[in-house]
Amino acid sequence: MRSKVVVGNWKLNGSLAGNDALVRALLREIPRNGAAACAVCVPYPYLAQARELLQGSAIAWGAQDCSRHDSGAYTGEVSAAMIAEFAARYAIVGHSERRTLFGDTDAIVVAKFAAARRAGLTPIFCVGETLEEREAGRTEAVLARQVDALLQSGGAGGLEGAVVAYEPVWAIGTGRTASREQAEEAHAFIRGRVAAKVQPNIAARLPILYGGSVKAANAADLFAMPDVDGGLVGGASLVAEEFVAIWRAAGAAVKG
């Protein structure tokens, strides 16, 4: 059975003092021998703080994006190697906010995925359809396009050791969560696509997280589904009790 993972995505939130309080509250409740894995993806300037507070704990840390370039004249960019220097484990790539607000195309996302890999980071590769696409019955076509872009570039094993996050755009920050059946259907589709195009054993091991208005109140329901391997949590990751409860729900799903 795949283990469960809960990852917080702080987005453009935080301050040195606020992060300190939040992380210390998480550390009090998330022990090293917990049933589910846990991580937080923080804004770049807070990677040093995350390392200082979290090293040696059960909580890993990461960034929310990375440059597709390794170095050079790219003002404002942050390379995956720089992120890795802070002992980060993860870099989110292809988040829908990057895709829609900052022009990350499939090709750019694939290049960022490769850059994260080169630096030894575990990419969290986000995919998901908009409301318009779902209503037009195009959910699977969109997921297939996003997943295939990556598989075609990486060849066999492109997703080995990586994490996928299914985040329907209409559920992100809206309070509107996908039903557990909708989530399971999309996750099973993604896993099947990877199995068909790459190797079934890589697909079987691949953690596929659900993201989009995950909260303590709906986490257990979602995590009980066979292809939902945990969550990528935005808003609720900023509230310690909520995030801890979501992480506990993931642990309970492993045991149950």
Ligand code: PGA
């Ligand atoms: P949300 O965000 O939990 O606030 O909906 C999830 C995400 O965008 O990763």
